[in-house]
Amino acid sequence: MKQDILLLFGGCSSEHEVSLKSATTIINNIDKSKYEVHLVGITKEGRWLLYKGNDFDLSTNNWVTSGIPAILSPDPTHKGLCILRGEGQEPIYVNIDIVFPVLHGKNGEDGTIQGLCKLAQIPYVGCGVLASAVxxxxxxxxxxxxxxxxPQAKFVLVKERELKQMDQVVNKIEEAFAYPYFIKPANAGSSVGISKAKNKEELIAGLNEAAKHDSRILVEETIxxxxxxxxxxxxxxxxxxxxxxxxxxxxxxxxxxxxxxxxxxxxxxxxxxxxxxxxxxxxxxxxxxxxxxxxxxxxxxxxxxxxxxxxxxxxxxxxxxxxxxxxxxxxxxxxxxxxxxxxxxxxxxx
Ligand SMILES: Nc1ncnc2c1ncn2[C@@H]1O[C@H](COP(=O)(O)OP(=O)(O)O)[C@@H](O)[C@H]1O
Ligand SMILES: [Mg+2]
CATH class of the missing domain: 3.30.470.20 (ATP-grasp fold, B domain)
Known part of the structure; x- marks a missing residue:
């Protein structure tokens, strides 16, 4: 008997588009003689949509226009996907054996989806809650x-709230190691919000830019x-x-x-x-x-x-x-x- 796989893709993340590409590769290559694949795309706004079409061209967004609202129930007795229907109609439950989160970055690679799978008691591909978050x-x-x-690059961790005393932050970094610096939001990916600073102005601009993406910022020596x-x-x-x-x-x-x-x-x-x-x-x-x-x-x-x-x-x-x-x-x-x-x-x- 085939196993029911819930493939999650898209996601509320700056790497939404990358996920669509990753999902396309997985859909095109998964062994369909072993697995029944259920596709649920998560829009950038966080809507969950079940896509039942057969053309796996997820780049065209047809999964959004023809998707049906469906969510993963955290209630383990449901054992899976809950297809939401109109008012007064009971949802339809679809059995899911394994969740494959093909999601990158925030809200997918960070332990959040993993936590939901755990609550639902459905095994999932990849790292657990703690490993994902860390x-x-x-x-x-x-x-x-x-x-x-x-061995790793020398680093200074800065919290967004410290940026109110920017001079102190700059001093702390300049005392730790020399320019140029790499400035990164602690939680991001695909190089989003990352910059390289060769001087104080660029450092301040980089810290402010990284702070738009996360409240925790990592400053590293350049390797x-x-x-x-x-x-x-x-x-x-x-x-x-x-x-x-x-x-x-x-x-x-x-x-x-x-x-x-x-x-x-x-x-x-x-x-x-x-x-x-x-x-x-x-x-x-x-x-x-x-x-x-x-x-x-x-x-x-x-x-x-x-x-x-x-x-x-x-x-x-x-x-x-x-x-x-x-x-x-x-x-x-x-x-x-x-x-x-x-x-x-x-x-x-x-
Ligand atoms: N300390 C560093 N020294 C030199 N280059 C760096 C450093 N940190 C990051 N980079 C460059 O920036 C890119 C993105 O940084 P990385 O930490 O890999 O973040 P992401 O999660 O966005 O991939 C790296 O692939 C590398 O080219
Ligand atoms: Mg990288």
């Missing part, structure tokens, strides 16, 4: 990873080095892929360089000494373990000129677009995308 927040990730001794990524798959026993490299066609890998600039390239087997790659893979395992990772994650690092490795960030629901590193790394490691999706679903837990 890995989503770049500030908390820093603290957890620091305790493991994995000059190559950007590499590795993919992790598994629960207790994890597989780690090879090491890929990002060749950004911009000063840094910003949103445009990631998704719009055809000059940005990815390499699935970075040209690095074997020993460096092994160390990166070992660090990826440690970071995944440190945040209590489950299912999947992509772990990103820098490699400096002298060969030293610096952890950058962990993504618990990495991009799954046709040009995304996570599926490409596993494909290169001998797990083609359909098999990868099946493995992820089989790893789903509560």
């Amino acid at each position: 890995a989503m927040d770049k500030g908390f990730t820093k603290i957890v990873v620091e305790a493991k001794g994995v 000059v080095g190559r950007e590499v990524e590795t993919a992790v798959l598994g629960n207790e026993e994890v597989e780690v892929s090879g090491v890929g490299e990002i060749l950004a066609a911009a000063e840094f890998y910003d949103f445009d360089a990631k998704y719009n600039n055809a000059e940005s390239k990815t390499v699935v087997d970075a040209d690095l000494p074997q020993s460096t790659k092994e160390k990166i893979r070992a660090y990826a395992r440690e970071v995944f373990d440190a945040v209590e990772g489950k299912g999947l994650s992509r772990v990103d690092f820098f490699v400096k000129e002298d060969g030293s490795i610096i952890f950058n960030e962990i993504n618990t629901l990495p991009g799954f677009t046709s040009i995304s590193m996570y599926p490409m790394l596993f494909d290169a490691a001998g797990t083609p995308i359909q098999e990868l999706i099946t493995k992820l679903i089989e790893l789903a837990a509560l």
Whole structure:
């Protein structure tokens, strides 16, 4: 018998569009002989819409215009999706065995959806509530990873309310390490709200910009080095892929360089000494373990000129677009995308 999979996509997040692309890849590649797929798109406003059409071109927004309101019930006795109907009519319940949240960033990768699945007692693909929340927040990730001794960029954490005393904040940062700085909202993704500051004016502008996206801001020293990524798959026993490299066609890998600039390239087997790659893979395992990772994650690092490795960030629901590193790394490691999706679903837990 086929398992009923609830595929959630879209979401109230600055990475809504990326999620649509990831969902398209998953829908086109999921093993339909094993799984009955129920598609629920979440609009940017947070509406949940069940899409029953057969053309999976989610980029055209037909899932919004022809979608039927449907929500995941937190009541475990409903066991799934609740299709809402007109006044006076009972909702229809559709059994769901596993939820696959193909959502990136806020309200999807941060533990919120995971909490709902937990309440509903439906196993879901990927990291749990705690791991998702910790890995989503770049500030908390820093603290957890620091305790493991994995090298990372020096940092200062700033709260939005501290910005009222901007001079003090600037002094604290300038005393900690030298320009240029990377300024990031603690909770964001796809480079949204991130800037690089070469002087005090840019630092102040960057802090104010980051504060538009989150009340917690991370300021880091700039790491000059190559950007590499590795993919992790598994629960207790994890597989780690090879090491890929990002060749950004911009000063840094910003949103445009990631998704719009055809000059940005990815390499699935970075040209690095074997020993460096092994160390990166070992660090990826440690970071995944440190945040209590489950299912999947992509772990990103820098490699400096002298060969030293610096952890950058962990993504618990990495991009799954046709040009995304996570599926490409596993494909290169001998797990083609359909098999990868099946493995992820089989790893789903509560
Ligand atoms: N400390 C840093 N030094 C140099 N470059 C950085 C640093 N932090 C981030 N970057 C650049 O900015 C990009 C986006 O930052 P990242 O922390 O990966 O956020 P996101 O979650 O948005 O991907 C990175 O891919 C890298 O190009
Ligand atoms: Mg990144």
